[in-house]
Amino acid sequence: MSYFLHNKVRFGFIIDKNSFIRVSLSSTAIGLTGVDMGKSVLVVNGPNLNMLGTREPEIYGKLTLADIQAACEERAKVRGLELAFMQSNHEGELVSAIQEALGTHDGIIINAAAYTHTSVAIHDALKAVGLPTVEIHISNTHAREEFRHHSFIAPIAKGIICGFGIDSYLLAIDALDNIFQQRN
Numbered sequence: 001m002s003y004f005l006h007n008k009v010r011f012g013f014i015i016d017k018n019s020f021i022r023v024s025l026s027s028t029a030i031g032l033t034g035v036d037m038g039k040s041v042l043v044v045n046g047p048n049l050n051m052l053g054t055r056e057p058e059i060y061g062k063l064t065l066a067d068i069q070a071a072c073e074e075r076a077k078v079r080g081l082e083l084a085f086m087q088s089n090h091e092g093e094l095v096s097a098i099q100e101a102l103g104t105h106d107g108i109i110i111n112a113a114a115y116t117h118t119s120v121a122i123h124d125a126l127k128a129v130g131l132p133t134v135e136i137h138i139s140n141t142h143a144r145e146e147f148r149h150h151s152f153i154a155p156i157a158k159g160i161i162c163g164f165g166i167d168s169y170l171l172a173i174d175a176l177d178n179i180f181q182q183r184n
């Protein structure tokens with residue numbers, strides 16, 4: 001829970017001609033709110049991430065995407081955030097999900113998987129909606145093949161988290177929540 005005091009509280013001291021002191025208090029408003037109540041995050045997952053658990057476990061670990069979703073939901077709950085989680089192997093579906101986030105969600109976490117390195121369409125969609133976005137990867141893409149070093153998402157992302165396994169997702173939720181709080 002957090003408390004806020006509107007910054008409209010003004011005290012005035014006026015000494016008038018007859019030496020009376022008048023004290024005025026204007027616009028006092030004290031509110032009580034839950035942290036980031038109503039803020040909603042969309043987690044977008046790209047191609048082949050539905051195969052986590054069996055896909056190259058030496059790189060991506062043994063957790064499934066369902067395990068990651070459950071951990072994200074838990075972290076979002078602790079942070080007082082709503083969370084939606086989606087995965088698609090199709091670029092157009094990812095673009096549509098990003099477009100539909102406008103007016104529905106307040107921020108985006110995206111592991112675009114291989115489309116990170118190829119998709120101008122996803123770059124354009126994220127730019128078009130303009131929501132604060134965190135790019136994430138399970139593996140450290142910069143310690144891998146050169147074709148994974150370039151990201152079309154990086155230029156529009158608030159920040160990038162990669163190489164921390166499932167923690168990349170959880171750190172991104174924390175990072176977005178911090179961004180939301182700074183805006184309040």
Ligand code: DQA
Pocket residue numbers: 047048049111112113114115116136137138139140141148
């Ligand atoms: C990935 C890294 C990408 O290079 C790769 O194509 C993926 C997963 C990751 O989470 O480490 O599919 O985004």
